[in-house]
Amino acid sequence: xxxxxSTALSGVVLMFVGLFARKQHIKFFAIAAIIIAFIANLAxxxxxxLGGYTMYGMIEVxxxxxxxxxxxxxxxxxxxxLSGSEFEKVGEHVGDYFxxxxxxxxxxxxxxxxxxxxxLFLAIEIMSIPQYILAGSDKKNLKSxxxxxxxxxxxxxxxxxxxMGITLIYGSAGTFEIASLGLGAENVSPLALCGTILIxxxxxxxxxxxxxxxxxxxxxxxxxxxxxxxxxxxVKAGGFIAFVRLFHIGFAGGEISSHWMLLLAVxxxxxxxxxxxxxxxxxxxxxMLAYSSIAQAGFMxxxxxxxxxxxxxxxxxxxxxxxxxxxxxxxxLLRLKDYTFEGFNGLAKKEPVLAFAVTVFLFSLAxxxxxxxxxxxxFVLAAxxxxxxxxxxxxxxxxxxxxxxxxxxxxxxxxxxxxxEPQVEPVSGGFKAGLIFTVILVLALGLFPNLLLCWL
Amino acid sequence: MLTVLLILIxxxxxxxxxxxxxxxxxxxxxxxxxxxxxxxxxxxxxxxTAPDSLSFAANWIPQLGSQxxxxxxxxxxxxxxxxxxxFLLVFISIYNRNYDSSNSFYGLMLLSQAGxxxxxxxxxxxxxxxxWELALIPVYFLCSLWGGDKRIAVTFKFxxxxxLGSLLMLVGIIYLYTQxxxxxxxxxxxxxxxxxxxxxxxxxxxxxxxxxxxMPVFPFHTWQPDTYEQSPTxxxxxxxxxxxxxxxxxxxxxxxxxxPEGVHMWTDAAIVxxxxxxxxxSCIAMVQSxxxxLIAYSSIAHIGLMxAAIxxxxxxxxxGVLLQMFNHGINIIGLWxxxxxxxxRFNIKNMDELGGIAxxxxxMAIFLVIISLANIGLPLTNGFVGEFxxxxxxxxxxxxxxxxxxxxxxxxxVYTLNMIQKVMFGNANAxxxxxxxxxxxxxxxxxxxxxxxxxxxxxxxxxxxLVSNTTAVVLKF
Numbered sequence: 001x002x003x004x005x006s007t008a009l010s011g012v013v014l015m016f017v018g019l020f021a022r023k024q025h026i027k028f029f030a031i032a033a034i035i036i037a038f039i040a041n042l043a044x045x046x047x048x049x050l051g052g053y054t055m056y057g058m059i060e061v062x063x064x065x066x067x068x069x070x071x072x073x074x075x076x077x078x079x080x081x082l083s084g085s086e087f088e089k090v091g092e093h094v095g096d097y098f099x100x101x102x103x104x105x106x107x108x109x110x111x112x113x114x115x116x117x118x119x120l121f122l123a124i125e126i127m128s129i130p131q132y133i134l135a136g137s138d139k140k141n142l143k144s145x146x147x148x149x150x151x152x153x154x155x156x157x158x159x160x161x162x163x164m165g166i167t168l169i170y171g172s173a174g175t176f177e178i179a180s181l182g183l184g185a186e187n188v189s190p191l192a193l194c195g196t197i198l199i200x201x202x203x204x205x206x207x208x209x210x211x212x213x214x215x216x217x218x219x220x221x222x223x224x225x226x227x228x229x230x231x232x233x234x235v236k237a238g239g240f241i242a243f244v245r246l247f248h249i250g251f252a253g254g255e256i257s258s259h260w261m262l263l264l265a266v267x268x269x270x271x272x273x274x275x276x277x278x279x280x281x282x283x284x285x286x287x288m289l290a291y292s293s294i295a296q297a298g299f300m301x302x303x304x305x306x307x308x309x310x311x312x313x314x315x316x317x318x319x320x321x322x323x324x325x326x327x328x329x330x331x332x333l334l335r336l337k338d339y340t341f342e343g344f345n346g347l348a349k350k351e352p353v354l355a356f357a358v359t360v361f362l363f364s365l366a367x368x369x370x371x372x373x374x375x376x377x378x379f380v381l382a383a384x385x386x387x388x389x390x391x392x393x394x395x396x397x398x399x400x401x402x403x404x405x406x407x408x409x410x411x412x413x414x415x416x417x418x419x420x421e422p423q424v425e426p427v428s429g430g431f432k433a434g435l436i437f438t439v440i441l442v443l444a445l446g447l448f449p450n451l452l453l454c455w456l
Numbered sequence: 457m458l459t460v461l462l463i464l465i466x467x468x469x470x471x472x473x474x475x476x477x478x479x480x481x482x483x484x485x486x487x488x489x490x491x492x493x494x495x496x497x498x499x500x501x502x503x504x505t506a507p508d509s510l511s512f513a514a515n516w517i518p519q520l521g522s523q524x525x526x527x528x529x530x531x532x533x534x535x536x537x538x539x540x541x542x543f544l545l546v547f548i549s550i551y552n553r554n555y556d557s558s559n560s561f562y563g564l565m566l567l568s569q570a571g572x573x574x575x576x577x578x579x580x581x582x583x584x585x586x587x588w589e590l591a592l593i594p595v596y597f598l599c600s601l602w603g604g605d606k607r608i609a610v611t612f613k614f615x616x617x618x619x620l621g622s623l624l625m626l627v628g629i630i631y632l633y634t635q636x637x638x639x640x641x642x643x644x645x646x647x648x649x650x651x652x653x654x655x656x657x658x659x660x661x662x663x664x665x666x667x668x669x670x671m672p673v674f675p676f677h678t679w680q681p682d683t684y685e686q687s688p689t690x691x692x693x694x695x696x697x698x699x700x701x702x703x704x705x706x707x708x709x710x711x712x713x714x715x716p717e718g719v720h721m722w723t724d725a726a727i728v729x730x731x732x733x734x735x736x737x738s739c740i741a742m743v744q745s746x747x748x749x750l751i752a753y754s755s756i757a758h759i760g761l762m763x764a765a766i767x768x769x770x771x772x773x774x775x776g777v778l779l780q781m782f783n784h785g786i787n788i789i790g791l792w793x794x795x796x797x798x799x800x801r802f803n804i805k806n807m808d809e810l811g812g813i814a815x816x817x818x819x820m821a822i823f824l825v826i827i828s829l830a831n832i833g834l835p836l837t838n839g840f841v842g843e844f845x846x847x848x849x850x851x852x853x854x855x856x857x858x859x860x861x862x863x864x865x866x867x868x869x870v871y872t873l874n875m876i877q878k879v880m881f882g883n884a885n886a887x888x889x890x891x892x893x894x895x896x897x898x899x900x901x902x903x904x905x906x907x908x909x910x911x912x913x914x915x916x917x918x919x920x921x922l923v924s925n926t927t928a929v930v931l932k933f
Contacts, residue, residue: 363593368589369585369589370586378626381630382630385631391631394627398627399620402619402620405616406612409612409615413608416597416600417600417607417608448516448517449519450518450519454519
């Protein structure tokens with residue numbers, strides 16, 4: 001609850017700061033605001049440690065949601081620290097961009113706490129609309145405009161589908177409260193089944209699962225890179241937390257879960273295969289990361305399908321591992337002139353710290369031990385194996401993880417084993433310190449995942 | 457605590473080595489490996505009197521019930537000793553070489569030593585998996601940075617192969633964990649699982665593929681000759697001397713005790729694959745003219761025999777394997793040291809272009825002949841004892857298997873003697889005429905190898921006694 005209020009207020013404040021403060025100073029206000037939001041969110045933890053509470057049947061605050069919000073806000077803090085100065089290069093309205101990021105965060109914290117389908121709808125919309133604007137924020141650029149328009153049209157369509165699904169569910173259950181939908185008690189009514197499927201499709205669109213992913217590469221590629229970095233990480237994790245909450249609480253148990261579980265298993269399989277195979281053929285690191293985000297979404301889908309404790313732990317850990325690593329890679333990418341793989345050639349010689357950090361982040365994305373990504377993958381796979389019946393999907397995921405090594409290691413090979421003169425903007429000592437801190441965070445979570453898990 | 461030291465010494469030395477300059481890294485590497493050998497010998501002495509003092513456990517991830525648990529039994533002790541000795545030999549033999557950015561080279565070498573030791577001492581499945589992967593990362597960078605012309609593609613293939621194998625193993629480990637009522641990854645609880653035959657049936661393959669890729673067993677071997685050829689020779693020594701033992705170790709420590717029925721069901725399949733590997737690799741080795749590839753294929757053949765002997769599940773076979781793991785490590789490192797010298801002197805690996813080295817460098821010739829004969833398994837060398845035991849174990853299981861596998865010995869004699877003849881004897885040509893004999897550091901390393909070969913050839917009892925408790929434990933399952 002504190003997270004929701006503090007991020008929404010920060011957004012409003014940042015809009016006014018944008019009017020008065022100088023362009024270069026706005027990011028310091030944003031960083032201060034996000035630190036306050038982070039603390040405010042965690043300050044609520046002691047009060048819900050023994051049990052959550054519900055507000056007006058709309059919002060349910062639990063320690064799980066607080067920790068998820070902490071991950072989202074913490075990742076955004078890292079994002080501001082590493083890439084905050086890049087906001088100024090996008091356009092004139094720097095304050096607005098920061099404000100929009102805060103509004104997205106407000107949407108995410110709502111997505112982590114909703115207990116009512118109406119709130120779900122609000123959360124998804126609050127998360128989406130600022131993204132449409134951010135995608136098109138580079139006004140003079142044709143690709144940015146295309147990205148915004150494409151995202152907006154398809155996003156609106158999926159919102160319509162979501163609303164339709166909610167309506168059908170309401171028609172069947174007679175309530176919006178996700179805890180008391182009771183859809184799967186005996187036999188599933190066709191109305192409820194249709195509603196579930198429509199909602200699943202709409203949320204699959206938001207998290208860019210195959211076959212609803214077509215917008216992803218173009219939007220991520222066309223948007224200003226600094227915003228792609230945010231959209232592909234924290235926002236995607238936010239979509240997943242909504243997905244997990246709704247399906248684990250609202251649609252769990254009984255007949256209905258067997259219906260959607262098969263559907264989502266197929267979507268997961270498609271996402272894994274298509275995301276990984278297409279990423280292999282990319283020539284630009286930015287596009288590769290777009291497809292990699294689809295592939296990673298495939299792994300996070302495991303947390304939705306498998307309904308157990310490991311899945312809940314897995315989604316939080318995965319959100320943290322994936323967001324931190326990808327934000328780190330994008331932060332380095334932003335400093336490069338050339339986004340192709342060749343652009344990384346010889347980076348290890350020129351900027352050893354940057355190259356080392358990117359290597360650790362890529363290891364984390366590939367799921368190699370001692371990085372956070374390993375335990376993230378471990379938990380989602382363990383959740384699926386515990387669930388039973390899903391072993392085929394786990395084996396498929398493992399094969400895909402081996403493929404993912406191919407495109408992640410292409411960057412490492414370029415940086416360390418190829419010769420070249422990469423064009424890098426001069427980087428400050430502060431930026432390097434930030435990167436090192438992020439590396440330490442990734443390694444710490446990889447060695448001791450209980451640093452995060454002990455709070456759940 | 458000694459066990460933890462075995463991992464910590466090379467790990468810390470490796471981290472320090474990154475920051476040193478000039479000849480600092482190589483001095484540090486030699487010192488650290490001497491210290492590790494001393495620690496290993498100290499642990500060996502303790503093993504007889506106070507084996508419990510070698511175990512160490514600390515809470516690691518309480519939510520999962522995973523612990524940081526290290527310990528040493530006979531096999532683990534033997535392999536830690538091998539690792540320590542092997543790295544010492546490698547560092548001595550390359551002491552006169554200068555590598556580009558030697559701080560990273562030695563740093564990565566030492567880190568890989570720490571990873572390998574971690575694998576051999578792990579008694580917690582998750583920790584085992586993590587060390588299994590960690591041992592790979594430094595080797596990947598070593599091969600890709602200091603290897604031959606095709607190194608990047610070749611090393612990448614190697615990495616993806618082994619990574620895929622280990623991921624399958626991870627699935628297996630997680631599955632076993634979910635079946636485990638204790639919520640623990642410890643070796644003891646895994647061996648107490650007694651899963652149904654239908655589960656063990658497919659779980660076997662998840663583990664076997666991971667280990668078979670590492671060994672490598674036919675048909676999972678295709679990464680190996682290329683990688684051995686393209687890697688810098690010191691790394692090849694580590695790969696062939698120690699890393700392949702990870703696969704054998706995995707089978708003995710984890711596969712056989714945890715999935716006994718699965719192993720029982722697929723014994724014949726595993727032995728047949730191993731034997732195909734022996735014959736196939738030996739045949740290819742006979743027609744190789746590239747020195748490094750020849751040794752690579754001969755290594756596949758030897759590993760095939762060891763893997764077949766493990767699955768024979770007899771006391772003699774198992775003792776033979778454990779002894780041969782040590783011997784093969786020493787012998788093949790000896791061979792690679794000589795290959796490295798030849799490659800440094802003449803900058804070619806093609807045997808047809810060599811010849812007549814014996815006249816100019818008689819000492820090198822003597823060493824090569826002794827080590828090669830040990831590699832074939834001639835009596836009075838260390839190779840003989842191990843091979844004899846393995847064949848006798850295989851014979852007890854099925855004499856037809858033994859008969860076919862025995863062909864491998866004859867073929868080994870053919871390609872090895874052919875190799876000696878081409879490289880050392882005959883007339884010197886323009887290239888080899890000017891060569892000089894061994895340098896002191898090379899002499900020292902090779903003398904150590906030959907001393908171990910002869911001592912263990914005559915008196916293998918220390919190693920056999922050391923590993924006998926492992927054999928007894930494994931055969932109970």
